[in-house]
Amino acid sequence: MLKNLYKDNQLIDFIKIIIKEMRPSILEINPLLDFYDTINLTTGEMKTTNRNGKKVTPSKNASYKGLEFKIYDTGTITLSGSLHKYWNDGAHNYNDFNNEAVLFVLSDLNTKFDIDPNKCILKCLEIGINITPPVPTNEILDNCLLHKTKPFEYQINSDEGKYKQVQHSQYIIKIYNKALHYKSKGFKVRTEIMRFEIKYTKMQKINDKGIFSLQDLINYGLQNFKDEVLNEWKNVLFYDNTIQIDPLTTKLKKAVLEYSNPNYWTGLLANNQNKNFTYHKKQLKKIIEKNSNKVQDLTAQIMSEKIDFLNSKTIQIDPLTILSKRIVLNYENDTKKHLCKVTGFNISMQKENSILLSHTGLKYYYKTDKRIFEQIKRRYLSKIWFKSNFQTQIKELAHNIRNTNSNQKIKQSRIYKEGQITLLEQFESQLPE
Known part of the structure; x- marks a missing residue:
């Protein structure tokens, strides 16, 4: 079954699915999930409205590696989050997410939570690609003026950082500076990383392709979204900063100055000058074609090549081979990341000799990742x-984490006699140096 899932999948990132035909108890008793209820601590009542006063159905929630499980009182089960981040233990999605990685994630979800892709009905889907752009990412973001006829707007989100987006009736276009975002969170990112995303908020366009479930998506093959990604990038009204002004006539110099201003374009549309909008859009493209480095075209070429590269078939598609490679990879990365022995979270922001998440790390996560x-x-x-x-909360959290570590040591000493080799020690001794 898993080998049938192996198709062109690297573009997939965020998903929201409804899991059909699953008993809530299967997830509730799973030791990897720690469910909690949203309740009012004063009254003891379940939360029934959100921050905007809109009515919501009470639910039990649990998180695992960046994915959020919800079991509603109605019995409906949803799963949402980034499969790409799941591959990176919930930490980030700025690196490549290729076919092997997607195969591992699907296999892992099936093994750990009995999640069958055939029974996962898609409710939201993000398709995205990370590239190293031909010019600095911020320069590209600043010069993305409109998508089709709608202006881009800068957004700031504590989880996603600063990015630009345009919202249409059925989907959202997003462009990120991923390198800057993750550098601000303490990750060591050495290159420029631009991310281009299509977020389908309604499923009509997806359903029209015959895609309803996660299995349908895999069968369709995300390589087939390549043209859609490139077309949506082409629909961006982009002002090329590399236009050389000197060879242009006075008239064209004035036009170029106007074309660089998003208010000029929105003004044409606001005054119902659609013909003028189309005419001047063509004029800008002609100027870019003759007098610039064609940054938008170069970016499209890089996107195309990156999608083809990530979709290239690999020799090793055996899930067991991939799993063993993933374990070694995680072990090597985790030793470099400096993880808390109790929580498993990165504590690189603390002193080198620290082994547990302390006041410093807790305050860091409060500021950077709520x-x-x-x-x-x-x-x-x-x-x-x-x-x-x-x-007080910080103090009590640090205290309880220390206590948990002490309790774990006491439990281990009871289970393993002095000098006895544990399974983990045996595994570590076989890892390549």
Whole structure:
């Protein structure tokens, strides 16, 4: 079954699915998931409205490697999050996510949670590609003026960083500076990384392709989204900063100055000058073609080549081979990342000799990644401290993490006699140096 899932899959990132024909108890008893209810700690009532006052169905929630499981009171089960981030243990999605990686993720979800792609109905889908652009990413973002006839707007999100987007009725176009985003979170990113995404918020365009379930998506083959990605990039009204002004006439110099201003284009559209909009758009393309380095075309070429490269078939598609490679890869990366012995989260921001998440790390996650902080809080903070001040919560969290580590040591000493080799030690001794 898993080998049938092996197709051109690297473009897939965020998904939201409804899992059909699964009993909630299968997930509720899974030791990898720690479910919690959204309740009012004062009244003890379940939360029934969101921050905007809109009615919501009560649910139990759990997170694992960046994926969020929800079991609603109605019995509906949803799964949402980034498959790409899952591959990176929930940390990021700025590296490549190729066929082997997708195969591993699908295999892992099937093994750990009994999730069958045939029973996963798509409700939201993101298709995206990471590239090293021909010019600095910020320069590209600044010069993406419109998508079709809608202006780009800068957005700031604590989880996604700063990016530009245009929202259409059925999908959203997003462009990110991924390198800058993850550098601000403490990751060592050495190159420019631009990410271009299509987020399908309604499924009509996807359903029209015969795609309803996750299995349908795999069978369709994400290589077939290549043309759609390139066409949507082509639909970006892009002002090329490399236009050489000197060879242009006075009239063209004035036009170029106007063309670089997004308000000029939105003004044409606002005044119902659609013919003028189309005419001047063609004029800009002619100027770019004759007087610039053609940054948009170069970017499209890089996207095309990157999609082809990531979709190239590999020799090793055996899930067991991939799994063993993944274990070694994680072991090597984890030793470099400096992980907390209890929570498993990165503590590179703390002193080199620290082994547990402490006040410094907790404050770091509170500032840079609230989702991780809340996850730690739910697991390691007693509910009696939930309404206390921030400093008290930090103190109690650090204290409970230390206690958990001490309890784990006591438990290990009871199970393993002195000098006895554990399975982990045996595994580590066989790892290549």
